[in-house]
Amino acid sequence: MVTSLRNRLVRRHVLKGLSGLSAGLLLPRLSGPRQALATSAGAAVTAFPPDVTTQPPRQWGPEAPPSYAPDPDVMVIDRSFRDLISGHATIHRVWNGGVWLEGPAWSAEGRYLLFSDTVTSQQYRYLWETGEVTLFRPESYHSNGNTFDYQGRQISCEHFLRRVVRWEHDGSVHVVADHFESKPLSSPNDVIAHPDGSIWFTDPGYGDSLAEGHADAAGGEANPDGRIRWRVGEELIGAIGGMHRQPDHTFRVDPSGRIDVVLTQDQLPNPNGLCFSPDFSHLYVISSGRQNGAGGHDGDLAVHEFDLHRQELPLSNPRLFTNMRFEGVQMIPDGLRADIYGNLWCGVSGPLGLCGVFIFNPEGHLIGRIRLPHGVSNLTFGGPKRDWLFMCAGGALYSLQVNTQGAGPA
Known part of the structure; x- marks a missing residue:
């Protein structure tokens, strides 16, 4: 009885302390009396972790x-971000x-x-007219990753079969790329x-895992000791992708079908999200960190920028766009898109x-943020x-109306 009362008092004291925090601040690491409080009543603090997205916690x-x-x-x-947002618009969790x-x-x-659930191996679509989310594939x-080309055809990256495909208007599927140099x-x-x-895509090893694809055959980077039964699941679809992870590359597929490396593993390890500037004079590519259990190489968790010349490879003038550090914390970038003014989201x-979401102007300065609980x-x-x-944030889809437009296919 005494212990229960003590825990309730401790929880009340903690919540009272949290109530005075500004909605715009990140809670600091506990120190001093708070550290002692957390140590002496760890069960109570652990059971009720603070939500620092908004205060009070947003529903x-x-x-x-x-x-x-x-x-x-x-x-x-930065004041310039105000021109990109609608003052009346609020964030909605769609699904x-x-x-x-x-x-x-x-x-x-x-x-x-269109969007993918990489773990359940399904695709969904959010219908504009009704707001309904339905199973698509x-x-x-x-x-x-998915995109639509300038003819309105869906292009998708498939981890399990380790390939890029395009769905034609008649419903047939065309393999854009599944091999490079045999x-x-x-x-x-x-x-x-x-x-x-042309079609541009990144090819790291993130999908070489049980959760999002299949591991390598025995001896591969994603299955070095051969304990993972990497062919399990093949019987469900009658096929499986490559057996061994290859070096990290960023590729360009010419309309003729020719595949070229635009960035090698040495130039940019663990390539992840990528996008063009609105005038297609620049390419931005994220270098991510190593995924647990997937082997591979460590990227620098930064966004890199390259000059892109029409009909000319390789890319030129490589430079750091942003190191993705904020308030002393190394953030982890994943996907990005440009708006019509050249800002990167x-x-x-x-x-x-x-x-x-972090928003950068074309010079690489952080001008705004969108906070989400994931x-x-x-x-x-x-x-x-x-x-x-x-x-896309974890298992949820969010939306926000903005005062700009995307620079992708219209």
Whole structure:
């Protein structure tokens, strides 16, 4: 009885201390008396972890009360960001039925948002007219990144079969790439389309795992001791992708079908999200860290920029766009997209209260943030006017109307 009363008093004291924090601050690491409090009553503090996204903690979903406007989780760092957001717009959680969502892409012809659940190996679509989310492909071969080209055809990266495919208008599927120099790909991750008909994609080893694809054969980087039964699951679809992880590359597939390496593993290890500038004069690529259990190489968790000359490879003038450090914390970038003004909107993971979306101007300066209760894997602009930002965060899909437009295929 005494212990129960003591725990209730400790919890009340902790919550009272938290109530005075500003909604815009990240909780500091406990020290001094707070550290002693956490040590002496660890069970109570652990059972009720603070939510630092907003204070009081924000509620999500159809039953949640309306959010304040302007939204406290859309944060202006530089005055220029105010021109990119709508003061009346608030963040909405559109859907919360996934496990790990990736690859949002807007279909202009279909007026829907396509996205993948890499873990359940399914694709979904959000219907603009009704707001309903429906199952689109019950088996997507653990697809990750998606895009639509300038003819409105869906292009997807499939981890399980370790390939990039394009769905034609008649419903047939065309394999864009599954090999390079007679060796299979590793696990194509993110993909973008160029108006010249070329397709650009990154090929790290993130999909060489049980959760999002299949491991390597015995001896491969993702299965060095051979304990993982890497062929389990093949019987469900009658096929399986490559057997061994290859070096990290960023590729360009010419309209003729020729595949070229635009960035090698030495130039940019662990390539992840990528996008073009609005005028296609620059390419931005994220170098991510090593995924647990997947082997591979360590990237620098930064966004890199390259000059892109029409009909000319390799890329030139490599430089750091941003190191993705914020308030002394190394954030983890994943996917990114550009708006029509050349600003980059980048999905990031990190401590609760910092994760969400970071927005950079073309010079690489952070001008704004969108806070979400989970790290954002990828994002895109959609809606009939391309003025809605859709964000995949864990198993949930979020949306926010903005005062700009995406620079992708219209």
